[in-house]
Amino acid sequence: MDELLKEFGREQKDLIHILHKVQSEYGCIPAPAVPRIAEHLNITPNEVYGVLTFYKAFRLQPPGKYTVTVCQGTSCHVRGGAAVFAEVKKQLGIGAGETTADRMFSLETVNCFGCCAIGPTVVVNGRYHSQVRVADVGPLLARYRSRP
Ligand code: FES
Numbered sequence: 001m002d003e004l005l006k007e008f009g010r011e012q013k014d015l016i017h018i019l020h021k022v023q024s025e026y027g028c029i030p031a032p033a034v035p036r037i038a039e040h041l042n043i044t045p046n047e048v049y050g051v052l053t054f055y056k057a058f059r060l061q062p063p064g065k066y067t068v069t070v071c072q073g074t075s076c077h078v079r080g081g082a083a084v085f086a087e088v089k090k091q092l093g094i095g096a097g098e099t100t101a102d103r104m105f106s107l108e109t110v111n112c113f114g115c116c117a118i119g120p121t122v123v124v125n126g127r128y129h130s131q132v133r134v135a136d137v138g139p140l141l142a143r144y145r146s147r148p
Contacts, residue, residue, distance in 0.1 A: 001033055005040045012041055019052055027062040056097070056108075064099045064106040066144045068092070069123045073112035076119035080133065084120045085109070087137040104145060 004021060008014045015037070022033050029052050038045045052058040070085045089095055092105050099106040113121050118130035124144055132140070 028059040069108045075116035081120035
């Protein structure tokens with residue numbers, strides 16, 4: 001952390017940049033990093049937590065092996081995206097922003113991937129799955145679950 005923080009200024013406006021850097025290094029914002037960041041910027045740990053919990057981009061826990069991102073945009077929604085999202089939540093037993101206990105899957109949502117014509121769209125670790133139906137969810141998750 002000391003080496004990492006040397007790259008940044010000590011003004012509050014540097015906080016977002018620091019959080020992005022910490023997350024890219026550690027996969028999340030580890031709890032012990034918060035007081036160090038606060039000390040560096042001369043702000044309170046609560047102020048750091050306030051910012052990092054406000055933005056969806058920051059995680060307090062490392063993501064699972066697979067990050068499942070389900071589009072919740074209007075176009076995907078009218079094509080059945082809400083039901084697909086509900087099925088993913090049901091099968092994984094978690095909600096958006098959470099990770100399964102075995103750390104296999106994390107679940108996230110997005111408002112549009114920019115490929116509305118092929119929705120409902122589900123992206124797993126950057127791989128796009130288009131026109132996903134509720135019946136596709138189980139086999140899709142099983143394929144990833146069975147990968148070595
Ligand atoms: S609304 Fe889902 S990709 Fe655009």
